[in-house]
Amino acid sequence: MTFKRVRKAVIPVAGFGTRVLPGTKVIPKELLNVVDRPILSYIVAEARDAGIEHFVFVTGRQKGAIEDYFDHQFELEAQLEAKGKTALLDQLLAELPKSGEMSFVRQMQPLGLGHAVNCARDIIGDEPFAVLLPDMVMDAETPALSQAISAYEKVGGNIILVEEVPADETHKYGVVAVEPSDDPLRRMTGMVEKPAKGTAPSNLIVSGRYILQPDIFPLLSQQVPGAGGEIQLTDSMVSLMKTQSFFALRYDGETYDCGDKIGLLKANVALALKRPDLDKAARAALSPYFDR
Ligand code: G1P
8 A cells, every 4th residue: 555655844943942041042952063063954864864855844933043044155155165165065055955845934922832733734735744853863774754754654644753761751751652562663542741750651752753644733723732731742643543543663763852951962972973074083082071
């Protein structure tokens, strides 16, 4: 059976980044650097690798720099050209979108992730789409979203990437209930956003990559606020689960929560150590701190 192809992705970028203030007072958290590229650069690269052809950014006030990041910076480009820094220039140009490949829609009030995703409804239209939460930088041999799309191509419906966390951390996330099996791809039986400590249905959390059917939109439009007083994507997914299949995929890779101080630090260290051009220098610079 073939399912309608996933061509579009929603990337919600309206959040305040309160966990990494004051660094995010004037700079969108999605543009904080991990090694030498903004977080968002990793997210867009992952989506491109997975075959995404159109990116819908759900932005908010103070997020204009994101739109600028994905545009020409003529003075800088001319300067790099004049100085013969062609490798760097090529790197900048390679990341620019084709014209018309990105849309920006404004979430005018911070009403929650579900509300943010719903702001993209008219641009997504009537087709399945991906959601990538940009806090979560995923480092995987096969990009995380590609793993989700491969699963979708097998079973259709809706796919949620999940990962295991210690039981005392489940209250910070959306948590899924799944049918018992050793298979990394399991049918979901339930989901709850930010369960109270000790009540989570499993220790598998929703880790920030989704493939969703457009039928989520009418549900989001009517969604009442849930956990934290916000319109939660999780709550509308629970409603959609009554009529459509949801599968949770334990993906193969490492996640760094870059909306968090320690996660951001870990991402910088781990990804610098994996870079062939920086590995040795990074190791030498960091090793004195390991034995303290
Ligand atoms: C959001 C989702 C949650 C998910 C988490 C992953 O929560 O609502 O289900 O587990 O992202 O980071 P937030 O981090 O916005 O509170």
